[in-house]
Amino acid sequence: MKTKDNKIPEATIKRLSTYVNYLGRLGTDSNPVISSEILGESCQVSPAQIRKDLSYFGEFGVRGVGYDTKKLEAEIKDILGINHSWPTTVIGVGKLGQALLNFDFFRNHGFRIIAAFDSDPGKIGARITDEISILPTGDIEKTVNEKQISIGIITTPADWAQDVADRLIAGGIKGILNFAPIKVKVPDSIILRNVSITSELDNLAYLLTQKKRQ
């Protein structure tokens, strides 16, 4: 597969995620082939954009026919690196952490949650699934190291996030998805993504305010 990695816009990766999500929800039995028009309409992207996004990674589909649904899904999963399982942990088993632990997405995609941590002694030992019970945050480093966990999802309050990130990194984590409403500092070798619900809401408020003031 040809890739020109440095040139691939983040927006393309986001759209690939949307495409593969949609393809996964589509019944492949009744839709063995999908056109870029149909895929585009469902994902609210122009057919030309879809073709451009895919062109970064090679040749897909047959002109005038469309894409083999199952094959395209597998190919995008391969591009995104979700064609295999990433050992994942959630730290902070509040409501948001619980939401993620119960999130169907993980079961259907390339993320397997194999450990969960909390600092509340009242929660430690509680069973999440057959596989997982909640461990104390003091065990993060050891567990991440022993279980070779790649991805850490931080859903703690802001004040705990940096300490948790430091422990994950000490254990050898590769990537962090941070939901805590604070910037955590990580070395350049760690891939960090922030999901800031507060920032999205603030942005929404800003845009609504601008509209009002117009």
Add this chain to the structure above:
Amino acid sequence: MKTKDNKIPEATIKRLSTYVNYLGRLGTDSNPVISSEILGESCQVSPAQIRKDLSYFGEFGVRGVGYDTKKLEAEIKDILGINHSWPTTVIGVGKLGQALLNFDFFRNHGFRIIAAFDSDPGKIGARITDEISILPTGDIEKTVNEKQISIGIITTPADWAQDVADRLIAGGIKGILNFAPIKVKVPDSIILRNVSITSELDNLAYLLTQKKRQ
């Protein structure tokens, strides 16, 4: 306040949200004044960037002294439009919806959740707070209209999101924050923001995969 709205990058708005969040967490009694250096270090932004971000909206702070912490917080809240309360509703009281309903952020910021909806008959009528009990999704249009709700937060499964969005819009909603892993269609008059947890995870997987392949 001078604003050159069309030129303000989204990244600036995101950073303003980070600044105001940090300022709100800072004890103003012990920190009546803050320098752009300290604010920058805490938010992982250069002092020059902070000054540039603020310069879109006027003159702030005193050269060589810094910003009045409380005043800067109030001014950024004014810019973002979170200096007053946005009537907000959450639709879909699963784990993620519950997380948002319990989210401290709403209590501290300009978002007041005044209604919650779910389609599960077993949940309807359940009390969330003294003010709110869960209403059936069939009541969305009427409630949004009667209570003049501005912002709708969709935390339903993908298959319900479009229906819920349509009901919100019919009721007169102004902005939507969509957590459902699907693109919802809204008219241009509605401000829509998507928080795609799946897309962030896919992006993390992609970046980790690229690193491995290097």
